Amino acid sequence: MGPTSRAHQREQTIRTLVTEARRLFAGRGYGAVGLAEIVAAAGVTKGALYHHFDGKAGLFRAVLEQVQQEVAARVAAAAERHDDPWERLTAGCRAFLAAGSDPEVQQIMLVDGPAVLGWSEWRAMDEAASARHLAEALQGLIDDGTIAFQRVEPLTHLLSGAMNEAVLWLARPGPDGDHPDHPDHPDHPDHPDHPDHPDHPRDLADTMAALTRMLESLRS
Amino acid sequence: MGPTSRAHQREQTIRTLVTEARRLFAGRGYGAVGLAEIVAAAGVTKGALYHHFDGKAGLFRAVLEQVQQEVAARVAAAAERHDDPWERLTAGCRAFLAAGSDPEVQQIMLVDGPAVLGWSEWRAMDEAASARHLAEALQGLIDDGTIAFQRVEPLTHLLSGAMNEAVLWLARPGPDGDHPDHPDHPDHPDHPDHPDHPDHPRDLADTMAALTRMLESLRS
DNA sequence: TAGCGTGACATACCGACGGTATGTGAATGT
DNA sequence: ACATTCACATACCGTCGGTATGTCACGCTA
Numbered sequence: 001m002g003p004t005s006r007a008h009q010r011e012q013t014i015r016t017l018v019t020e021a022r023r024l025f026a027g028r029g030y031g032a033v034g035l036a037e038i039v040a041a042a043g044v045t046k047g048a049l050y051h052h053f054d055g056k057a058g059l060f061r062a063v064l065e066q067v068q069q070e071v072a073a074r075v076a077a078a079a080e081r082h083d084d085p086w087e088r089l090t091a092g093c094r095a096f097l098a099a100g101s102d103p104e105v106q107q108i109m110l111v112d113g114p115a116v117l118g119w120s121e122w123r124a125m126d127e128a129a130s131a132r133h134l135a136e137a138l139q140g141l142i143d144d145g146t147i148a149f150q151r152v153e154p155l156t157h158l159l160s161g162a163m164n165e166a167v168l169w170l171a172r173p174g175p176d177g178d179h180p181d182h183p184d185h186p187d188h189p190d191h192p193d194h195p196d197h198p199d200h201p202r203d204l205a206d207t208m209a210a211l212t213r214m215l216e217s218l219r220s
Numbered sequence: 221m222g223p224t225s226r227a228h229q230r231e232q233t234i235r236t237l238v239t240e241a242r243r244l245f246a247g248r249g250y251g252a253v254g255l256a257e258i259v260a261a262a263g264v265t266k267g268a269l270y271h272h273f274d275g276k277a278g279l280f281r282a283v284l285e286q287v288q289q290e291v292a293a294r295v296a297a298a299a300e301r302h303d304d305p306w307e308r309l310t311a312g313c314r315a316f317l318a319a320g321s322d323p324e325v326q327q328i329m330l331v332d333g334p335a336v337l338g339w340s341e342w343r344a345m346d347e348a349a350s351a352r353h354l355a356e357a358l359q360g361l362i363d364d365g366t367i368a369f370q371r372v373e374p375l376t377h378l379l380s381g382a383m384n385e386a387v388l389w390l391a392r393p394g395p396d397g398d399h400p401d402h403p404d405h406p407d408h409p410d411h412p413d414h415p416d417h418p419d420h421p422r423d424l425a426d427t428m429a430a431l432t433r434m435l436e437s438l439r440s
Numbered sequence: 441t442a443g444c445g446t447g448a449c450a451t452a453c454c455g456a457c458g459g460t461a462t463g464t465g466a467a468t469g470t
Numbered sequence: 471a472c473a474t475t476c477a478c479a480t481a482c483c484g485t486c487g488g489t490a491t492g493t494c495a496c497g498c499t500a
Contacts, residue, residue, distance in 0.1 A: 005496080005497095006495090006496060006497075009496095034485080034486060034487085035486075035487065035488090036485090036486080036487095046487090046488085046489095050488075050489080055487075055488070056486095056487065056488090
């Protein structure tokens with residue numbers, strides 16, 4: 001079975017640590033989770049954690065990196081299913097809003113990320129993971145004249161910020177408690193009436209419509 | 221001089237505590253500032269702090285409330301200098317981007333706020349302070365047909381998020397260190413006279429231009 | 441294959457921090 | 471005047487992030 005080689009053990013420990021930390025950070029936020037809880041869930045001790053990461057923030061950085069990679073992958077996959085640059089952009093935005101429905105994305109990537117690592121480092125990581133693709137897509141549309149000539153950076157940050165906030169708003173808890181403490185998954189949805197978690201199912205569509213209108217308006 | 225009445229002492233202590241906490245939180249972030257440092261700067265002890273606030277987060281809440289009030293006041297003041305609803309909106313947005321040049325606004329209101337109090341409470345406070353005015357302005361423009369008919373909430377959050385991110389991006393440190401550690405108070409109490417800095421003077425103009433274009437595009 | 445260096449942890453411990461319980465003296469109502 | 475309450479100060483506690491040190495298995499070399 002699993003060969004107990006050094007490299008394998010190392011990788012295994014790191015993976016478990018990141019996975020459990022991700023689960024706990026997403027559930028109760030960075031500040032409310034202690035290292036003791038993390039290492040207990042991972043079945044190791046603090047010694048192991050500090051052997052592989054430089055402290056709590058370092059572990060969080062690894063978690064954030066993983067989350068960002070996954071979001072970026074989902075967005076890229078959605079974009080690549082289209083050929084027209086404009087379609088690629090809108091599809092990517094749609095995929096981002098959809099990916100944000102994951103509570104892990106909201107809490108780790110959008111709420112705790114900037115506060116724990118500082119805004120500039122968070123921005124740099126987001127840039128490397130996904131904002132770069134957004135900027136490239138926009139630049140392409142500017143170059144071929146699809147949207148009005150302008151610098152990409154301001155536009156990129158405006159759109160990026162708009163979508164980040166939209167993700168958090170879309171995930172807001174409904175009138176009833178959405179996840180009082182743990183986003184646990186009981187087999188029975190509260191209201192079997194409606195399909196699934198969009199508390200306000202029209203919000204996603206309306207938000208995407210407004211976003212599309214904003215993008216559309218940039219056409220020259 | 222100061223009448224040493226109970227109410228006066230109370231108010232004085234609270235004000236000093238909030239002021240010093242605001243300065244320290246803005247300078248090094250919520251997590252890096254201890255209560256001991258705050259109460260020492262305010263010239264009181266932890267007993268006083270816990271007598272007036274319910275813990276560190278409670279003090280931060282009071283600080284955030286103050287910062288949000290000030291930003292909202294500046295935005296409102298800028299908006300009220302115009303009569304045309306459209307001008308009021310754009311002027312308000314411009315004032316918000318300018319108000320964000322204050323490092324206290326960036327760190328306290330935009331970075332630590334959501335992480336410390338949780339996104340939903342932060343959102344509720346922002347809603348009460350300023351986002352409500354944005355929503356009302358947009359609703360007015362929708363009602364009189366200036367911009368396309370649509371729900372206000374998605375639009376409000378998209379614009380709010382866009383501007384929040386824009387503020388942080390505009391304040392990014394230049395190639396040289398902007399504020400090595402302490403952006404601590406120069407002798408000039410608040411605004412030197414110009415909002416301040418821009419490391420990249422064209423960024424603010426370009427961002428405002430892009431934002432205006434986005435708004436303009438919503439016209440029906 | 442015996443030995444040995446190194447990597448991958450576990451254990452024990454420390455200082456600091458957020459929070460609480462209790463004491464105290466001045467201001468205030470009666 | 472006296473009692474009460476308020477606005478703190480003091481002393482203390484549990485927990486947490488971080489560190490120093492110990493230990494044992496793996497893997498390379500001779």
